[in-house]
Amino acid sequence: MRGKANFTLIVANRVDDLYEKYPINTHTWIPPQFPIGAASIGAFLESQGFDVTIFDNYLHKEPPEVVAEKILANRPSCVGISVNSLTILDGLKLAKEIKRLEPGCWIVMGGPHATLFPERTLADENVDYVVVGEGEYALRDLLRSLDGPARPGEGKKIIRAQRIDNLDDLPMPARHLTEFELYDRSFEVVKQIQPADMLASSRGCPFSCSFCSSSRLWGRQYRTRSALRVLEEVKTLLSVYDSKAFYFREDNFTCNRQHVEDICNALIAEGINIPWECESRVDTLDLKLIRLMRKAGCASIWFGIESGSQRILNKISKGITTDQARRVFAWCREEGIKTGAMFMIGFPDETYEEMMMTRDFALELAPNLASVSVYVGYPHSPLYQYYLENGLVETRSGDILIVGNNNFSFAELAKIEADINKIFSQAGML
Secondary structure, eight states: OOSOOEEEEEEOOOOOOHHHHSOSGGGOOOOOOOOHHHHHHHHHHHHTTOEEEEEEHHHHOOOHHHHHHHHHTTOOSEEEEEOOTTTHHHHHHHHHHHHHHOTTSEEEEESHHHHHSHHHHHTSTTOOEEEESOHHHHHHHHHHHOOSSOOTTSOOEEEEOOOOOOGGGSOOOOGGGTTGGGSOOOOSSOTTSOSEEEEOSEEOOOOOOTTOOHHHHHOSOOEEOOHHHHHHHHHHHHHHSOOSEEEEOSSOTTSSHHHHHHHHHHHHHHTOOOOEEEEEOGGGOOHHHHHHHHHTTEEEEEEEEEOSOHHHHHHTTOOOOHHHHHHHHHHHHHHTOEEEEEEEEOOTTOOHHHHHHHHHHHHHHOOSEEEEEEOOBOTTOHHHHHHHHTTOEEEEETTEEEEOOSSOOHHHHHHHHHHHHHHHHHTTOO
16 A cells, blocks of 8 residues: 555465364464464554454464454454465455455455466465565565555455565564463473574575475575674563574575584574574585584574485485484583474375384484374375376375385375384384
C-alpha cells in the first residue's frame, strides 16, 4: 500500500497424516518452535514503517475459518502465508477462507513450498502473489506498490526475490510479534538447560548433498551476520527473554572458520559464559577450532553423518569421510562437548550390509544422541529427482515421496529403522 500498510503473516499448520500412515522418524511431529523466518520478515517490515502481526497456526492448530476470522479482525490490507510441503494444504485453505470473508485482501504465498513450486502455487484462484526466495525486501517492495484492495484479475505475479547479501542490513527477528513464551525452548542434547532459544548467524549452504534442497531455497552463497550483530542478539536474549542457553539454528554454523572465530572471540571478550549448541560438518572442524568453541561456551554439536559406508557417502555427495567423523567425535569427547549424530538409510541400491555399517559406525562414534531415519523425498533435491525418474516411488503425499530402494520396500526400510533406533536406545543414545 502507498503509505503504511497493515500486514499479517501466517505460519501455516501441518495437517497431514503421514506419521499415522508411515510411522518413521522423518514424519514425527516437531513441537512448535519459534518461527525465526517469519519473525525476521516481521522485524524488517516493521522497521520499514509497516504495521505487522504474526499468527502461527502451527502453534495454535486452529481450523482455517477460525484463523481467518481472527486475523481479519485486525483489518489487514495484505496477508502473507508461509508454507512448506507439509503445510501447503492448510495454507491454501487459509487463503480460500480469507478471500471468502474479505475478497479485497491481497494474499501472498511464500516459504519453501512456494519457492519450489511457484507456478503451481500461483495457479490457485485465491493467491495473488508468490514470493520466491527471501521475503524481506520482496514484501517491502510489494506492500509499497499495492494500491487499494485486491481486485479480480489483478496481481497474479511471481516475485523472484533479491538475495540479501548483507545480513547486517536486517534487524534481529521480532520475537515481540510472536507468542514467544509458548514455544519449545529446550536443547535436544542438553535438555536440562532451559530456556534455550534459537538464533541464526548465516544463510545459505555451499555444499552439494544430493538429498538436500537447501541450495534451491537459499542459494549456494554462504552469507553471515557480523559477530557484533550476533552478540547484540545474544545480549537481547539474555536480558529480555531470560535465556539460559542458545542454539544456532542454521544449515552449518561452522562453514566459515573466520565467522566462527569472530563470534567465539566476541562471546569470550564480553564475558558471556552460557552454553550453546550448533549444527556442523565434520570436514569444517579441527581441534583448535573445537577448543575455541568450547571456551566460548559450546556445549553440544549436531552432525549429519548420514552413513557408515564410504561408498554411500560418496554416492550422495556428502563430501566427508568416516575417518574425519572419527577424529571430530573423539576431539569433541576430549574437550567435553556433547554430540548428536543423524543418519539415514534407504538410499538407492544401498544394501542391508551397508545399513548395518551405519548402525555399527554410530555405536563406534558413541554420540550422546543418535537417530536414523528412512530417506523421504522432499522436493526438489537431486535425489528426489532420481527417485521420481527411476520408479522407486511407492506412494506420495502431495509432493512428498514415500520410497523404497532397489533392494527393499519402504515397509522393510521402516522396520530396519526401528530396529537400529532400538539398539541406539539400548545404548543410551536415543
